Amino acid sequence: MATKIVLAPGGGIHWPGLASLALEAPIRVPTRLLALSLLLLAPGVATAQRLDWRARVALYGDNTEFFTPYRVGETILGTQLQTWLEAKPGRRTELRLGFYADRRLGSEQFTDTLLPIVAFRYRTEHSQGIIGTLETVRRHGLLEPLMVTTRELTTPVESGIQWIETRGIFRGEAWVNWQQLNTPTQREAFEMGAVLRVEPTDWATIEAQHLWSHRGGQLYDAGVPVSNNRVTALGATARHTLPTLGASSLAAWRFWSDGSIDPNYPADRASKGHGTYLRASVTPRGWVEVFAIHWRGRDFVAAAGDNNYNSTGHDPAFYRSQRKYTELGLLRRTPIGGGVTFDAEARWHRIDNEKSIAFFNTPWELSYRFIVRAPIDVVVRRR
Numbered sequence: 201m202a203t204k205i206v207l208a209p210g211g212g213i214h215w216p217g218l219a220s221l222a223l224e225a226p227i228r229v230p231t232r233l234l235a236l237s238l239l240l241l242a243p244g245v246a247t248a249q250r251l252d253w254r255a256r257v258a259l260y261g262d263n264t265e266f267f268t269p270y271r272v273g274e275t276i277l278g279t280q281l282q283t284w285l286e287a288k289p290g291r292r293t294e295l296r297l298g299f300y301a302d303r304r305l306g307s308e309q310f311t312d313t314l315l316p317i318v319a320f321r322y323r324t325e326h327s328q329g330i331i332g333t334l335e336t337v338r339r340h341g342l343l344e345p346l347m348v349t350t351r352e353l354t355t356p357v358e359s360g361i362q363w364i365e366t367r368g369i370f371r372g373e374a375w376v377n378w379q380q381l382n383t384p385t386q387r388e389a390f391e392m393g394a395v396l397r398v399e400p401t402d403w404a405t406i407e408a409q410h411l412w413s414h415r416g417g418q419l420y421d422a423g424v425p426v427s428n429n430r431v432t433a434l435g436a437t438a439r440h441t442l443p444t445l446g447a448s449s450l451a452a453w454r455f456w457s458d459g460s461i462d463p464n465y466p467a468d469r470a471s472k473g474h475g476t477y478l479r480a481s482v483t484p485r486g487w488v489e490v491f492a493i494h495w496r497g498r499d500f501v502a503a504a505g506d507n508n509y510n511s512t513g514h515d516p517a518f519y520r521s522q523r524k525y526t527e528l529g530l531l532r533r534t535p536i537g538g539g540v541t542f543d544a545e546a547r548w549h550r551i552d553n554e555k556s557i558a559f560f561n562t563p564w565e566l567s568y569r570f571i572v573r574a575p576i577d578v579v580v581r582r583r
Contacts, residue, residue, distance in 0.1 A: 265558035382417030413503035446483035473499030
């Protein structure tokens with residue numbers, strides 16, 4: 201749960217458990233920031249709506265030591281801020297207005313990515329509809345062959361339309377993430393996804409996932425033909441708490457791919473592919489999750505997926521029809537307090553029978569990640 205801060209009458213700040221702090225010294229506020237703040241606050245003041253300010257801070261590091269044809273090594277180290285004012289005009293409606301900023305450590309820029317957060321949300325007991333900035337927790341729940349895990353760090357903010365439905369044992373989500381406009385010089389780009397999950401018992405889950413990546417445009421072709429990539433997955437997961445091994449799970453999935461977003465994709469390559477994904481995990485004494493993933497694929501291509509699962513290499517000229525991939529990992533998610541969490545992960549990758557220099561000249565490659573997430577919630581005005 202996030203820390204709650206309330207602006208007290210008379211310009212002070214009330215922190216739960218502490219006395220109000222009066223602001224006696226004048227505070228210098230930039231004119232543009234003050235004007236923007238007054239503009240944003242005016243509707244809430246005029247209609248006496250509930251108004252909250254929320255911030256989500258993330259400090260992250262992700263390093264991949266890859267020396268095989270499918271992915272290149274990369275280090276991502278930075279900080280992120282998502283902040284917005286949240287108004288509730290009605291019992292079921294919510295309006296968010298703010299911005300997202302990302303800065304890579306060592307960058308010469310004040311911020312490397314700056315995007316608006318604008319969303320209208322409509323919520324009932326079982327449903328939630330969103331127009332604008334989408335809800336993207338853990339990549340919508342998509343597995344690695346459909347969406348690479350670094351998307352959580354590189355593009356955590358998506359914009360489009362989304363519907364989330366939760367009823368008893370069923371949970372479903374569908375969305376459109378619009379990524380690029382169609383102009384005379386560029387093709388439009390968007391993703392359409394869906395995740396459907398059923399939990400018939402407390403130890404089993406049946407799930408279907410789909411992601412459609414589109415490049416094209418009805419108004420302008422930009423001199424490039426329309427291209428699409430569709431990936432579908434169907435799987436089941438069994439979970440149980442075992443003595444000593446703790447929370448344990450076993451999942452089996454089947455994947456199918458169709459098409460490629462590369463307009464120059466060679467015609468002599470298979471346009472359809474498939475793969476089998478197995479994942480097992482245990483959590484000894486509830487401390488750290490130990491997991492293993494094994495993949496067998498044939499002509500599988502997913503535009504947004506982890507390329508370690510694809511038949512096409514990082515260089516599109518490289519192609520290997522039959523693929524074999526194994527991954528071993530350790531994952532620890534730690535709640536620190538006040539809603540702050542710390543996630544740490546280490547993975548070892550064996551990619552086909554490729555040799556590597558990443559991990560002591562063995563066939564294994566290495567990656568690791570850490571993320572600190574901290575929420576802040578400030579009550580600006582009560583209804």
